[in-house]
Amino acid sequence: MLPKRPAPLLSSEQIAARVREIGRDITRDYAGKSLVLVCVLKGSFVFAADLARTIDLPLRIDFLGVRSYGQGTETTGVVQITQDLVRPIEHEHVLLVEDIVDTGLTMAHLVELLRTRSPASVKICALLNKPARARVAVAIDYLGFTIEDRFVVGYGLDLDDRYRNLPYVGVVE
Ligand code: IMP
Numbered sequence: 001m002l003p004k005r006p007a008p009l010l011s012s013e014q015i016a017a018r019v020r021e022i023g024r025d026i027t028r029d030y031a032g033k034s035l036v037l038v039c040v041l042k043g044s045f046v047f048a049a050d051l052a053r054t055i056d057l058p059l060r061i062d063f064l065g066v067r068s069y070g071q072g073t074e075t076t077g078v079v080q081i082t083q084d085l086v087r088p089i090e091h092e093h094v095l096l097v098e099d100i101v102d103t104g105l106t107m108a109h110l111v112e113l114l115r116t117r118s119p120a121s122v123k124i125c126a127l128l129n130k131p132a133r134a135r136v137a138v139a140i141d142y143l144g145f146t147i148e149d150r151f152v153v154g155y156g157l158d159l160d161d162r163y164r165n166l167p168y169v170g171v172v173e
């Protein structure tokens with residue numbers, strides 16, 4: 001049996017419009033500087049690819065592999081680095097690009113980790129935020145959308161590594 005199509009929550013048009021606005025804000029805020037976008041794998045690869053193309057600045061992109069889940073929909077609270085950055089970030093302005101901030105544990109851990117490498121700055125850009133589930137306070141500098149406590153997939157987000165290719169964000173029943 002084919003799995004049910006996730007019910008749309010955010011259309012690809014809505015997402016694209018918001019991504020363009022965020023890109024404009026980032027371009028304005030970092031004017032005269034260069035930037036390292038750190039794409040948190042795997043969930044952020046679609047968002048980071050779209051966002052990068054809306055930013056008009058000298059920019060480098062690097063990837064950080066992170067795993068916080070087993071196969072379910074609950075975080076284990078343990079953040080495992082599965083792939084580290086390729087280049088140093090010392091004296092660089094770093095913008096972490098994340099698909100969704102849920103409990104906040106992943107972002108809190110990553111900001112702390114990257115700060116030990118003496119970057120010029122570290123900020124957070126997240127497509128989605130689920131404040132109902134926050135367990136640690138995380139300041140999101142650039143946010144796409146605040147959503148309710150539903151498990152969402154698509155636009156890079158997965159359920160057991162599936163649905164990442166869905167062009168919109170939807171809810172699995
Ligand atoms: P946190 O550490 O609890 O904030 O979880 C962050 C990570 O959990 C995100 O990078 C996502 O990969 C994953 N996650 C949290 N909520 C969802 C969801 O609704 N759908 C898909 N992945 C999610």
Ligand code: MG
Binds near residue numbers: 042044099
């Ligand atoms: Mg993820």
